[in-house]
Amino acid sequence: MGLVSLVEHAVKKPIWDCRMCGQCVLHDTGMTCPMTCPKTLRNGPCGGVREDGRCEVKPEMRCVWVKAEERSRTLPLMPQDWRDHFNNLRPPVDNRLKGTSSWRNLLSGRDRETPPGWTPEAEAEKAEA
Amino acid sequence: MSRLGELLDQGGLIITGEAxxxxGGTLADxxxxxxxxxxxCDAMNATDNTAAHAHASNVAMAIAMQRLGVEPILQVVCRDKNRxxxxxxxxxxxxxxVENICCLTGDDVTAGDESEARRVFDLDGPQLIRLANSLKEGRYLSGRSVGTPPALVIGAVENPGAPPLDYxxxxxxxxxxxxxxxxxLQICYHPDRLEAFVAALHEGGWTERCAIIPTVVAVKGAGPLRFMDSAVPGIAVPAETISRVADAEDPAEEAYRLVLEQSRHALSLPGVRGLHLTDFRKDGSMERLCRDLxxxxxxxxxxxRADHDLVRV
Structure with missing residues (x-):
């Protein structure tokens, strides 16, 4: 782990229980880390959420996505576009980035790289035009 | 094109079933x-290790159904395999x-009888839908060409009855x-939740481009209702629904009346295009249900569509 990743982990672990996926989406998910979901879901709650809002896998904890959804609406001081991004389709995790600094990957744009087959043809054409 | 694909294009009533x-056993069995x-059924789900229990694989099951003249819907879950x-x-x-694909995140391994297994979840449900869409467009996720793209009819699931309800x-x-x-849709024993969910999609114009197919489950008595309520993640059965069946003079008949009522209610909702049938009774109730409907x-x-309208009346 490089120095930047060490500092990042030191800051984000105690606050968000950061798992160092290297492609942080906290700002889009109500400042709630989706990698703490036992299924590591990045696109919303699974269908197994318990009646009381607790996790299917770990009943002792509240569903990460129930929390995220609530916070994306209610957290103060959050820019509106962070709130608006909540329902974006987030791409599959790039497992090569695990353990690297998402701050560095954000600056270099590495965290926004997706597999060539991920973007539908229509959208890819629109982006090129 | 698959029959399900035709129905989606042409607007007819869609009845799917849980195979x-x-x-073990043979094709004849x-x-x-x-x-x-x-x-x-227009098509039946070839399930993918339901509730995290190992069974014959989804693909083998779909091929078996195909050979037996039953149109399969290949369920693909994210729990057991990577992309x-x-x-x-x-x-x-x-x-x-096999053209019909249904993309699910899937129950966790802890829902099954081998909780010690490694869970995969390399992708999640929405990502899997996009992946299937890429294949349909002729590319693997890597961008490599598929050659002749499969004419996939892509679907998914959603649970209208689990929190966060408004989301x-x-x-x-x-x-x-x-x-x-x-x-x-996952079976929902709260009609108000189903209604609100379908209404939100209908008002948003989403039902124009996507067929909503609620699940109904035929059970023999209050036991399976209690089981679903306590043991199946994401399903809650109100106490009064359980006691309605448990305390009836003829619980089996009351359980049938419940599923008939749920089916009628679901089909009455604008935007609902059919039903997904799950049968735990195995006593001819599915025929009875369809005839009653x-x-x-x-x-x-x-x-x-004309056929669909006939049923709604």
């Missing part, structure tokens, strides 16, 4: 197991003519945007 799982429900294996399964099934329709819309053309067997149903 029984396979644990399986044919006998399918016999009760199959004549009523490479998921693509291989979809392409492998397509080789055998579920938005999550469904996300799946529709990712490429889902039909959504099979005015739904003829598949062989007598057309794929056009």
């Amino acid at each position: 029984p799982v396979i644990d 399986y044919e006998a197991k399918l016999a009760e429900l199959a004549p009523w 490479i294996a998921q693509q291989a399964d979809i392409m492998g099934a397509a080789l055998h003519g 579920r329709a938005q999550r469904a819309a996300k799946k529709i945007l990712a490429g889902a053309r039909y959504l099979q 005015g739904i003829p067997p598949r062989s007598e149903r057309s794929t056009t």
Whole structure:
């Protein structure tokens, strides 16, 4: 782990229980880390959420996505576009980035790289035009 | 094109069914197991290790159904396999003519009888829908060409009855945007929740591009209702629904009345295009249910809208 990743982990672990996926989406998910979901879901709650809002896998904890959804609406001081991004389709995790600094990957744009087959043809054409 | 694909295009009533799982036996044994429900269904789900219990694989099951003249819907879950294996399964099934795909995140391993297994979840449900869409467009996720793209009919699932309730329709819309053309819904024992969910999708215009197919489950008594309530993640059965069946003079008959009522209610909601039937009774109730609902067997149903309207009345 490089120095930047060490500092990042030191800051984000105690606050968000950061798992160092290297492609942080906290700002889009109500400042709630989706990698703490036992299924590591990045696109919303699974269908197994318990009646009381607790996790299917770990009943002792509240569903990460129930929390995220609530916070994306209610957290103060959050820019509106962070709130608006909540329902974006987030791409599959790039497992090569695990353990690297998402701050560095954000600056270099590495965290926004997706597999060539991920973007539908229509959208890819629109982006090129 | 698959019959399900035609129905989605032409607007006809869609009846799907949950095919029984396979644990050993021959094709002939399986044919006998399918016999009760199959004549009523346009297509049946070839499930993918339901509730995290190992069974004959989804792909093998879909091919078996195909050989027996039953149109399969290949369920693909994210729990057991990574994206490479998921693509291989979809392409492998397509080789055998399986076009209907249903993308699920899937129950966790802790829901099954081998909780010590490693969970995968390389992708999640919405990502899997997008992946299937890429294959349909002729590319693997890597961008490598598929050659002749499979004519996939892509669908997904959603649970209208689990928290966060107000968010579920938005999550469904996300799946529709990712490429889902039909959504099979988890069984919902709170009619008000189902109604609010479907209404939100209908008002948002989403039901124009995606068929909503609620699940109904036929059970024999209060036992399975209690089981679903306590042991199946994401399903809650109100106490009064359980006692309504448990305290009835004839619990089996009351359980039938419940599923008939749920079916009528679901079909009455604007935006609902059909039903997904799950049968735990195995006593001819599915035929009775379809007849009571005015739904003829598949062989007598057309794929056009007129047929659908007939049932709604």
